[in-house]
Amino acid sequence: xxxxLLLKKYANRRLYDTEKSKYVSLNQVAEIIKQGRxxxxxEAKTKKDVTSFILTQIILEEARKNSFLLPAPLLHxxxxxxxxxLTEFFENYLQQTIKNYLAYxxxxxxxxxxxxxxxxxxxxxxxxxxxxxxxxxxxxxxxxGSVDKQKEDDEGEQ
Numbered sequence: 001x002x003x004x005l006l007l008k009k010y011a012n013r014r015l016y017d018t019e020k021s022k023y024v025s026l027n028q029v030a031e032i033i034k035q036g037r038x039x040x041x042x043e044a045k046t047k048k049d050v051t052s053f054i055l056t057q058i059i060l061e062e063a064r065k066n067s068f069l070l071p072a073p074l075l076h077x078x079x080x081x082x083x084x085x086l087t088e089f090f091e092n093y094l095q096q097t098i099k100n101y102l103a104y105x106x107x108x109x110x111x112x113x114x115x116x117x118x119x120x121x122x123x124x125x126x127x128x129x130x131x132x133x134x135x136x137x138x139x140x141x142x143x144x145g146s147v148d149k150q151k152e153d154d155e156g157e158q
Contacts (some may be wrong), residue, residue, distance in 0.1 A: 008044040
């Protein structure tokens, strides 16, 4: 994976892509992240890391477009308890929960794809008798009343 993309945030709220030497919008940063690249954003003047602030802005902008991000009761709790309780939750538990969900989803998607790729020739399978598919075929052949013996007898009479 490529190194983090360094963006500089200027006082005029513009973001500068140091790799391509051009200004980028929040939407362009979101697209970069969606393609799997991580970004780091620093204030040009103070060199302060403002990555979390910019990423939060991106999320809020997406929520504004969709008119929904988090349920109101959760937002009330976030404001009420602030950093005391929620910082630990977001840093430790929520991040791990999302990673676990994504890993599970990826595994389930892979298994489903493999399942879809399997192809059975059911007509051929339907023609085989139970004794032809069993590891005990030789044992069944020892008995005169076996299904295969009966089948041979029936074919011989025709």
